[in-house]
Amino acid sequence: MLSVGNVTPTLVKKYNSTGTEQAEPYMPFFLERYAQAYNDEPQAFAQSAAKGRTVAVAGVAAASAG
Incomplete structure (x- = not known):
């Protein structure tokens, strides 16, 4: 399985007893x-x-990667 997240302004996350917090979930x-x-x-195409x-x-690459 692969998982890709959105690009965020920062990769900093805060973990404490109340939960996990991070900056905005993604750039606007x-x-x-x-x-x-x-x-x-x-x-990449030109190369x-x-x-x-x-x-x-x-679409074809994603379908055949399956």
Whole structure:
């Protein structure tokens, strides 16, 4: 099983007798949370194309990873 959480402003969590607390659960805007992935994706695609590698398509790759 794999689990991926949202990008948060900080990784600090506070654990004490009353429970667990952390900063905001995620950054407020989708593009802000995943900006690095959006920047990396075209570069990875171009590198794969230049090297003649097969480029995985998200839905197909996820379905076949199963």
